[in-house]
Amino acid sequence: MIDTEEDLNSSHLQGESMSKVLVMNGSPRPKGNTAYLIGELSKVLVEKGHDVEVLDLNDLDIKPCQGCFSCYRGFPLRCVQDDAMNSLYPMVLGSDVLVFASPIYWFNYSAQLKLFVDRLVALHVEGGHALDGRKFASIFVYGDTDSEASGVFTAMESVDRVVSYFKGVYLGIVHGTGGDDLTVSDNEMLLDELGKLADKI
Numbered sequence: 001m002i003d004t005e006e007d008l009n010s011s012h013l014q015g016e017s018m019s020k021v022l023v024m025n026g027s028p029r030p031k032g033n034t035a036y037l038i039g040e041l042s043k044v045l046v047e048k049g050h051d052v053e054v055l056d057l058n059d060l061d062i063k064p065c066q067g068c069f070s071c072y073r074g075f076p077l078r079c080v081q082d083d084a085m086n087s088l089y090p091m092v093l094g095s096d097v098l099v100f101a102s103p104i105y106w107f108n109y110s111a112q113l114k115l116f117v118d119r120l121v122a123l124h125v126e127g128g129h130a131l132d133g134r135k136f137a138s139i140f141v142y143g144d145t146d147s148e149a150s151g152v153f154t155a156m157e158s159v160d161r162v163v164s165y166f167k168g169v170y171l172g173i174v175h176g177t178g179g180d181d182l183t184v185s186d187n188e189m190l191l192d193e194l195g196k197l198a199d200k201i
């Protein structure tokens with residue numbers, strides 16, 4: 001049982017080589033490009049001895065943040081909304097590396113991922129945030145063959161600001177083109193970049 005903030009954070013301080021990696025999948029398509037890239041990254045990480053957990057956000061009951069700030073006032077590290085997030089917070093806090101993975105929808109990351117990110121407000125602690133100093137990475141896939149036109153840079157800047165807010169370590173971003181079909185699987189450069197990202201974890 002996890003009782004205190006110290007307990008919640010302890011696992012990321014233990015063990016030098018093995019990392020706990022939590023991947024947030026913001027795509028609704030179980031066999032889509034994002035899921036494929038997450039699968040490839042997970043395979044490499046597991047081979048390296050890391051522990052990988054993937055959250056398919058689309059399948060989880062995650063309600064929008066209500067902006068009530070109860071989490072700031074006597075309701076620490078939890079949300080007054082009784083949905084999936086309260087059981088996810090301990091997992092988030094127990095992770096060494098958080099990977100935000102999403103397709104680009106309308107020039108930004110998906111709403112599924114945004115709901116999750118908004119709800120991280122509940123992990124506010126006195127003078128900072130419980131995720132301060134954690135490691136982060138991102139994976140983005142888009143339909144446009146021109147990355148500039150796809151909107152991926154908006155998503156990248158948005159996550160970059162979140163990571164900066166957490167005073168986190170940004171390990172890297174892997175992004176590339178994938179259509180409605182599974183075209184990312186043909187993109188060897190992308191797979192190579194995933195391997196390089198895995199090496200940093």
Ligand SMILES: Cc1cc2nc3c(=O)[nH]c(=O)nc-3n(C[C@H](O)[C@H](O)[C@H](O)COP(=O)(O)O)c2cc1C
Pocket residue numbers: 027028029031032033034035102103104105106107108141142143144145149150151177178179180
């Ligand atoms: C609602 C919606 C909005 C999209 N908006 C964009 C966009 O702004 N830029 C882009 O390049 N692709 C856009 N796409 C294409 C997806 O990013 C692309 O098909 C991606 O590979 C889907 O990832 P998935 O296979 O993991 O679901 C959009 C797709 C949908 C369904």
